[in-house]
Amino acid sequence: MKDYASAPYRIKMVEPIRQNTRAEREKLLEEAGHNPFALRSEDIYIDLLTDSGTGTMSQNQWGAMMQGDEAYAGSRSFFRLERTVLDITGYKYFIPAHQGRGAEQVALPYFVKKKGMAFISNMHFDTTRAHVELAGARAIDCITPEGLDTETPHPFKGNFDNEKLTRLIEEKGEDNIAGIILTVTNNSAGGQPVSLENMKETKRIADHYRIPIIIDGARYAENAFFIKQREKGHSKRDLKDIAREMFALGDLFLMSAKKDGLVNMGGIITIKESEALFEHCRTSIVPLEGFPTYGGMSGRDMEATAVGLSEALDEEYLEHRTDQVRYLGDKLIEAGVPIQTPTGGHAVFVDCAAFAPHIPYDAFPAQSVVNQLYLESGVRAVEIGSFLMGRDPDTKENLKSPFEFMRLTIPRRTYTYRHLDHVAEGVKAVYAKRDTLKGYTFAYEPPVLRHFTARLEPL
Numbered sequence: 219m220k221d222y223a224s225a226p227y228r229i230k231m232v233e234p235i236r237q238n239t240r241a242e243r244e245k246l247l248e249e250a251g252h253n254p255f256a257l258r259s260e261d262i263y264i265d266l267l268t269d270s271g272t273g274t275m276s277q278n279q280w281g282a283m284m285q286g287d288e289a290y291a292g293s294r295s296f297f298r299l300e301r302t303v304l305d306i307t308g309y310k311y312f313i314p315a316h317q318g319r320g321a322e323q324v325a326l327p328y329f330v331k332k333k334g335m336a337f338i339s340n341m342h343f344d345t346t347r348a349h350v351e352l353a354g355a356r357a358i359d360c361i362t363p364e365g366l367d368t369e370t371p372h373p374f375k376g377n378f379d380n381e382k383l384t385r386l387i388e389e390k391g392e393d394n395i396a397g398i399i400l401t402v403t404n405n406s407a408g409g410q411p412v413s414l415e416n417m418k419e420t421k422r423i424a425d426h427y428r429i430p431i432i433i434d435g436a437r438y439a440e441n442a443f444f445i446k447q448r449e450k451g452h453s454k455r456d457l458k459d460i461a462r463e464m465f466a467l468g469d470l471f472l473m474s475a476k477k478d479g480l481v482n483m484g485g486i487i488t489i490k491e492s493e494a495l496f497e498h499c500r501t502s503i504v505p506l507e508g509f510p511t512y513g514g515m516s517g518r519d520m521e522a523t524a525v526g527l528s529e530a531l532d533e534e535y536l537e538h539r540t541d542q543v544r545y546l547g548d549k550l551i552e553a554g555v556p557i558q559t560p561t562g563g564h565a566v567f568v569d570c571a572a573f574a575p576h577i578p579y580d581a582f583p584a585q586s587v588v589n590q591l592y593l594e595s596g597v598r599a600v601e602i603g604s605f606l607m608g609r610d611p612d613t614k615e616n617l618k619s620p621f622e623f624m625r626l627t628i629p630r631r632t633y634t635y636r637h638l639d640h641v642a643e644g645v646k647a648v649y650a651k652r653d654t655l656k657g658y659t660f661a662y663e664p665p666v667l668r669h670f671t672a673r674l675e676p677l
């Protein structure tokens with residue numbers, strides 16, 4: 219597995235990007251309070267902050283946008299997207315939302331029937347966690363131990379720890395579990411996939427205790443591709459078929475279409491069969507997101523999403539997509555840089571606890587690596603570690619994240635392998651001076667979601 223797939227597309231529209239000087243970047247980062255979220259996109263050469271809404275649309279998507287029906291109610295574009303979503307999932311009901319978190323805020327409160335309930339997930343994404351908590355429930359992560367060990371390869375590091383899941387349900391009582399959230403791929407653990415076998419076991423447990431399963435499937439197509447590549451017995455199957463089998467295990471599918479929907483904005487709520495849940499969502503969505511046939515999306519966006527959802531299941535596309543990630547990962551491994559292995563679907567996750575072990579977690583080692591990477595190369599990455607994790611709401615202590623990751627997130631169909639060489643060279647330059655990296659303290663710390671707006675000072 220050394221060869222990397224060539225791009226199954228050519229580029230017919232370009233967006234200029236510019237490399238500024240190191241002196242300029244030093245000034246800009248200082249002004250940004252050492253927090254790249256405060257940088258302007260114009261001041262970045264290669265932007266690997268996120269793969270969310272940052273990808274490139276195809277000519278078929280742009281073409282479809284011209285057919286957007288902008289009716290407030292009963293838009294033709296709604297019905298087109300509905301057809302596509304129900305066909306991919308095999309579910310009964312569909313409602314659009316403006317993006318993934320919009321879908322979460324509408325659907326998740328339905329499951330919280332009383333005080334003190336919890337959702338259990340292989341790993342909650344931060345907005346999912348926030349909406350669980352806003353709905354008055356607790357969010358518990360339950361990832362397989364292999365996922366926490368970055369050095370030892372395992373094909374499905376995103377898996378649920380099903381034994382622990384059973385233990386948690388027994389301890390808390392099944393009536394206190396609002397739902398099981400299956401995040402595919404498991405973003406925060408490294409874009410790591412979940413195997414079908416593991417999902418089926420989770421489903422068996424959920425059925426036994428009569429707990430609903432919610433699939434947080436922002437990157438479900440990438441997950442299906444890894445099942446085909448890595449799980450025994452699936453190598454000859456059609457991806458759509460594998461995806462259908464995944465969806466059959468859930469009761470509700472929430473999706474940020476900004477990832478595997480290949481659009482810049484959009485979200486999806488899809489319900490397998492529960493009429494009560496559908497009624498809840500159809501009512502709640504009106505004041506929160508919009509009328510149920512647009513839910514925050516314009517007609518043209520729904521058209522582009524319908525096309526994007528189909529394109530994202532194309533195998534040649536997925537092979538190239540995941541090979542870009544693997545390519546960057548291999549370059550870093552060759553240079554001795556510690557990363558989560560094997561690489562997952564959407565990003566290379568650099569293990570900064572191992573990269574800069576002299577920086578304690580509450581001085582944010584991964585933030586230090588992210589910032590130095592910007593200075594060296596004009597590349598923007600993002601911290602997924604204790605800086606993002608925040609503080610314990612009761613004790614106000616800095617929480618210690620199980621990982622200190624720098625995420626190099628690759629937008630879909632946007633950069634070339636040569637761009638990724640530039641990223642690898644930048645990371646190598648930081649690695650060469652890793653002993654000189656310094657941690658951070660706060661100059662300003664907002665009370666919630668601090669990583670977006672905090673200002674930092676080097677120690």
Ligand code: F0G
Nearest residue numbers: 268270317318319343345405436474476
């Ligand atoms: N679920 C997962 C697994 C996600 O990764 C995200 C977003 C969401 C839900 C929320 O979707 O952004 O459309 O509201 N992840 C982005 C990221 C922001 O950078 O990983 P959204």
